[in-house]
Amino acid sequence: MHVVVCIKQVPDSKNVRIDPDTNTLVRQGVESIVNPHDWYAVEAALKFRDATGGKVTAITMGPPQAEEALREVLALGVDEAALLTDRAFAGSDTWATSLTLARAVAKLAPVDLVICGKQAIDGDTAQVGPEVAAHLDLPYVTYVRRLELVEGSRLRAERITDLGYEVVETPLPALVTVVREIGDPRMPGLKHKMRSRKQQIPVINAATLGLKAEEVGLQGSYTKVVRVFAPPPRTNREMLDGSVEHQVEALLKRLREARVPGL
Amino acid sequence: MKATIDKEKCVACGACVDACPQGAITVDEEIATVDDRCNLCGLCVDACPEEAIGLPEVRGPKTEGIDAYRGVWVAGEVDGGGVHPVTHELLGAGRRLADKLGVELAVVLMGQGLAAGARDLIGCGADRVYVVEHPGLVPFTDEVHAKVLVELIQAKRPEILLAGATATGRSYIPRVAAALRTGLTADCTGLDIGEDRLLYQTRPAFGGNVMATIICPNRRPQMATVRPRVMRKPGFDSGRQGVVEPFTPGPAALASRVKVISSVKDAQDTTPLTEADVVVTGGRGLQKAENFKLVRELALLVNGAVGASRSVVDEGWMPYSHQVGQTGKTVSPKLYMACGVSGAIQHVVGMQGAEIIVAVNKDPHAPIFDVADYGVVADLFEFLPALTKKIREERGEG
Numbered sequence: 001m002h003v004v005v006c007i008k009q010v011p012d013s014k015n016v017r018i019d020p021d022t023n024t025l026v027r028q029g030v031e032s033i034v035n036p037h038d039w040y041a042v043e044a045a046l047k048f049r050d051a052t053g054g055k056v057t058a059i060t061m062g063p064p065q066a067e068e069a070l071r072e073v074l075a076l077g078v079d080e081a082a083l084l085t086d087r088a089f090a091g092s093d094t095w096a097t098s099l100t101l102a103r104a105v106a107k108l109a110p111v112d113l114v115i116c117g118k119q120a121i122d123g124d125t126a127q128v129g130p131e132v133a134a135h136l137d138l139p140y141v142t143y144v145r146r147l148e149l150v151e152g153s154r155l156r157a158e159r160i161t162d163l164g165y166e167v168v169e170t171p172l173p174a175l176v177t178v179v180r181e182i183g184d185p186r187m188p189g190l191k192h193k194m195r196s197r198k199q200q201i202p203v204i205n206a207a208t209l210g211l212k213a214e215e216v217g218l219q220g221s222y223t224k225v226v227r228v229f230a231p232p233p234r235t236n237r238e239m240l241d242g243s244v245e246h247q248v249e250a251l252l253k254r255l256r257e258a259r260v261p262g263l
Numbered sequence: 264m265k266a267t268i269d270k271e272k273c274v275a276c277g278a279c280v281d282a283c284p285q286g287a288i289t290v291d292e293e294i295a296t297v298d299d300r301c302n303l304c305g306l307c308v309d310a311c312p313e314e315a316i317g318l319p320e321v322r323g324p325k326t327e328g329i330d331a332y333r334g335v336w337v338a339g340e341v342d343g344g345g346v347h348p349v350t351h352e353l354l355g356a357g358r359r360l361a362d363k364l365g366v367e368l369a370v371v372l373m374g375q376g377l378a379a380g381a382r383d384l385i386g387c388g389a390d391r392v393y394v395v396e397h398p399g400l401v402p403f404t405d406e407v408h409a410k411v412l413v414e415l416i417q418a419k420r421p422e423i424l425l426a427g428a429t430a431t432g433r434s435y436i437p438r439v440a441a442a443l444r445t446g447l448t449a450d451c452t453g454l455d456i457g458e459d460r461l462l463y464q465t466r467p468a469f470g471g472n473v474m475a476t477i478i479c480p481n482r483r484p485q486m487a488t489v490r491p492r493v494m495r496k497p498g499f500d501s502g503r504q505g506v507v508e509p510f511t512p513g514p515a516a517l518a519s520r521v522k523v524i525s526s527v528k529d530a531q532d533t534t535p536l537t538e539a540d541v542v543v544t545g546g547r548g549l550q551k552a553e554n555f556k557l558v559r560e561l562a563l564l565v566n567g568a569v570g571a572s573r574s575v576v577d578e579g580w581m582p583y584s585h586q587v588g589q590t591g592k593t594v595s596p597k598l599y600m601a602c603g604v605s606g607a608i609q610h611v612v613g614m615q616g617a618e619i620i621v622a623v624n625k626d627p628h629a630p631i632f633d634v635a636d637y638g639v640v641a642d643l644f645e646f647l648p649a650l651t652k653k654i655r656e657e658r659g660e661g
Contacts, residue, residue, distance in 0.1 A: 011284055011469070016284065016469040016470075016472055016473065017469070017472035017473065030284060036589065036590060037590065063285075063299075063300060063302065087264065087299060088264070090264060090265070090301065090302045090303050091264065091302060091303030091304075091318075093446060094437070094447065095440070095441065095444070095445075095446060095447075098441065121469075121470060121589060121612075122468065122469055123449075123468055124449065124450065124467075124468065124470070124593075125447075125448075125449040125450070126433045126437075126449060127433075127437040127440070127447055127449055128437075129437075130405070130434065130435070130437035130438050130441070131437045131438070131440070131441040133438070134409075134437070134438045134441030134442055135441060139406060139519075139520035139521045140405065140438075140521075141405075141521060142405070142430075142433070142434040143430060143434070145583075156524070160430070160584065161430050161431070161526075162429055162430045162431070162535060162537050162538070163342070163528050163529065163535055164526070164527045164528040164529040164584075165526075165527055165529075166402075166523055166524075166525065166526045166527070167523075167524040167525045167526075167527075168521050168522060168523050168524060169521070169522050169524055170520055170521040170522070171520055174520075174521075179583075179590075180583065180586075180590040180591070181583045217264065217303075218264060218303045218318070218319060219264070219319070221446070222444070222445055222446030222479050222481065222482045223446035223447075223448060223477050223478065223479050224477065224478050224479070224480060225304070225305050225475050225476070225477050226463070226476050226477065226478055227309065227475070227476040228304075228305060228306050228309050228473060228474070228475050228476075229309070229473075229474050229475075229476075230473070230474065231467065231471060231472070231473070231474050234620070234634060234635075234636060237632065237633075237635055237636060237637070237638055238636070238637055238638070239632075239637075239638045239639075239640065240637055240638065240639050241640075244641055244642075244645050244646055244649050245649065247639050247641055247646065248646070248649045248650045248653050249653070251621065251637060251639060251650070252650075252653065252654070254637060255598060255619070255621075258597075258598075258618075258619055260540065260541060260565075260597050260598045260619065261540045261541070261565075261566070261597065262540060262541050262564075262565035262566040262567060263541075263565055263654065
């Protein structure tokens with residue numbers, strides 16, 4: 001089985017915010033990390049490979065330094081990696097990103113399974129996975145917490161829903177997006193760590209994928225950001241002091257004034 | 264491509280340097296320069312006090328016959344036979360947009376046994392309800408719902424499509440957008456029509472620390488998802504007139520490669536997290552699993568849901584399905600009560616969309632107080648029972 005796992009290097013979003021006074025992005029101490037949800041995707045891919053045999057290829061689209069993210073997952077035992085980088089990819093929305101990733105998956109054929117994290121923490125859209133599947137016309141399953149191969153050819157997946165979970169089956173090739181319950185990522189092994197530093201990572205650009213500059217990046221995107229601003233600040237916080245009885249009364253009074261149902 | 268600097272306007276003030284998350288801008292004594300790290304995010308454009316920075320235009324090809332696309336649609340959500348409340352909320356938002364554009368508001372229902380639900384949606388503001396009934400639509404699969412909706416959209420050509428950002432909507436709507444080759448904006452918290460007739464979609468990014476307004480100028484329909492409970496439910500008018508129109512999709516649309524083998528609802532006595540008006544969340548401050556009963560008792564009393572911080576899920580005190588935060592669920596209830604939760608940013612990003620946040624913690628310096636509307640510095644083991652008791656007493660349940 002050949003599993004492709006799509007990862008993304010993202011700014012550590014806990015440090016990204018807009019200064020409400022100057023309306024500028026505060027980027028103090030913002031470092032690039034592997035999207036936290038993608039670690040689960042990598043773990044799912046490795047587990048699936050370990051159970052079925054075959055190999056795992058990690059791909060990422062980003063600036064040249066996104067290569068670091070690929071080396072981090074190679075250290076966990078991912079077999080191969082490819083970096084999709086091109087000036088023309090800059091400014092991609094989910095449509096252009098998913099088109100680029102889909103072309104890369106097609107180039108890595110034959111591919112049996114594509115695994116993505118449920119979403120990236122910078123955009124939080126959860127769209128790229130399903131859109132990659134749509135471009136490739138693959139069946140897909142989102143929010144997966146368990147994966148297994150049945151009878152050598154079908155995938156059985158447990159996916160969480162808003163109210164519980166579902167067990168579904170799909171033929172391969174297919175795409176899944178996974179949640180944290182799939183399992184925490186393993187630690188890097190020494191052997192893989194050594195290999196990850198030296199391994200060749202092929203670089204793929206728009207031309208390699210047969211994509212024209214106007215099909216990718218900002219030019220190939222259908223959505224456009226017209227304004228970025230700080231969220232409205234929470235109105236002044238009020239500390240409710242006094243005895244516990246006073247605190248309870250004060251809180252109930254305020255919540256009822258705000259018409260919170262159920263109180 | 265990268266951001267462009269207008270030499271005439273740039274005063275080399277450096278505001279863009281601070282704004283750039285890529286570190287792609289440098290400034291010397293005369294002018295700012297953008298290097299190849301620029302990923303066209305546009306944050307510098309807003310930061311520039313001189314309006315000296317621009318971005319290259321989006322030039323994607325226009326949808327053919329773009330001006331023929333008219334009307335606002337809501338993709339209705341049906342679960343367990345009933346219409347999901349997010350559908351009603353979207354009709355409220357959709358009505359406002361349709362009125363501003365002077366067009367019809369329609370809603371699409373897919374499933375079985377939908378007649379009563381359909382008429383109800385007219386009372387909630389829909390002018391037209393497209394009803395697609397077929398056994399192949401139950402149980403829900405992404406593939407069939409996406410294909411049927413695509414077929415209907417191609418036949419009727421709405422200019423806007425709104426859908427719920429539920430687990431279901433977030434799963435199948437991206438496929439619809441990709442199939443129609445159009446833009447999709449997830450988790451919008453604000454929707455408005457501009458003077459150019461375009462849909463201005465505002466959404467949080469970077470875990471809610473930044474807001475962005477997004478348009479889809481050249482493709483139709485313009486598509487957006489909205490989380491449950493973000494838009495206000497409209498009033499019901501039993502006298503409203505509207506049309507219920509059945510639609511029969513082609514047989515190819517009704518085949519799914521993904522088969523649902525079984526579907527299980529979590530056995531829980533409290534309301535599901537993403538649907539509750541009130542979420543009471545317990546953190547490590549509860550000290551042990553048994554003490555979650557204090558949180559559960561309060562949640563049950565106010566018809567709310569029980570949330571859990573990541574650390575208590577890791578401890579095994581609560582199942583993952585209750586986890587709120589970056590690697591768990593995102594909730595936006597009317598009231599969020601964080602009890603004994605320290606307030607790590609990974610938790611906060613999952614709940615800062617709540618209308619009112621109450622923090623109860625015995626440590627007055629806990630970061631959770633920074634995002635709270637009301638802060639209570641107290642011992643949980645005194646405060647929670649006292650609050651529960653007071654509510655009971657006032658209801659005469661002593």
